[in-house]
Amino acid sequence: MASLNLSLECDSEMAMLKQMAFICNCQGTWLFTVPPTSSISQAAAAARVPPVSETETRTIFDKIIAKEIPSTVVYEDDAVLAFRDISPQAPVHVLVIPKSRDGLTELGKAGKRHEEILGRLLHAAKMVAEKEGILEGFRVVINSGPSACQSVYHLHLHVLGGRQMKWPPG
Ligand code: AMP
Numbered sequence: 001m002a003s004l005n006l007s008l009e010c011d012s013e014m015a016m017l018k019q020m021a022f023i024c025n026c027q028g029t030w031l032f033t034v035p036p037t038s039s040i041s042q043a044a045a046a047a048r049v050p051p052v053s054e055t056e057t058r059t060i061f062d063k064i065i066a067k068e069i070p071s072t073v074v075y076e077d078d079a080v081l082a083f084r085d086i087s088p089q090a091p092v093h094v095l096v097i098p099k100s101r102d103g104l105t106e107l108g109k110a111g112k113r114h115e116e117i118l119g120r121l122l123h124a125a126k127m128v129a130e131k132e133g134i135l136e137g138f139r140v141v142i143n144s145g146p147s148a149c150q151s152v153y154h155l156h157l158h159v160l161g162g163r164q165m166k167w168p169p170g
Contacts, residue, residue: 056105061097061154074131079117080124082159091162092132096124097154104155107144125159134161141169 064071064083071083074094085093098117103109110118122140129138138161143150 056101056103057153059152059154061095061152061156062101065097065099075124075128077120077124079120082124082128085158089158090160090165092134092138092160094128094132094159096121096128096157096159101154105153106150107142107155110155121155121157125157128159129161132159132161137161137165139165 060069063069065081073081073083075082075096079099080096081099082094082096085095098104098121100117102114102117103111104114104117125140126135129135132138138159141158141160142155143158
């Protein structure tokens with residue numbers, strides 16, 4: 001079981017910590033993201049972001065969509081956002097997500113109504129590969145559920161490339 005030991009010396013450090021999001025990946029590595037920069041208007045960001053329904057828990061990706069935490073955007077349209085993975089597993093490692101989760105916490109939860117967005121996500125993955133210059137060979141991965149080591153419960157496609165891939169995957 002992974003643990004995290006931090007020594008906090010003052011209230012301001014505690015306040016900053018509360019704004020950081022920590023996740024632990026399948027390899028037991030802790031990842032964290034930084035608080036929002038003051039230059040970003042959260043009201044403006046919220047205005048262009050589809051609301052998360054009251055029954056859905058916000059994830060770190062909702063904060064990225066809302067620009068509450070920074071990301072390096074590679075591709076964006078009205079329905080899809082693609083940004084660089086914070087812990088890249090290949091020279092190119094981009095995550096492609098739907099801006100509106102609409103129950104798609106994982107691929108295993110997909111229903112008939114999601115057919116269009118699933119197609120949009122795959123097409124966006126191809127657009128990312130083209131932009132990143134890896135159309136000649138790339139891999140698209142979706143981890144769905146705990147056995148597949150999914151760590152963020154907002155459907156996302158991993159677009160990986162820029163090196164020779166191996167098979168079978170781990
Ligand atoms: P999965 O394990 O399939 O759920 O993938 C989640 C991915 O999200 C991992 O590859 C993480 O490195 C990535 N990730 C987590 N937080 C961030 C972040 N703030 N910015 C970019 N990628 C992130």
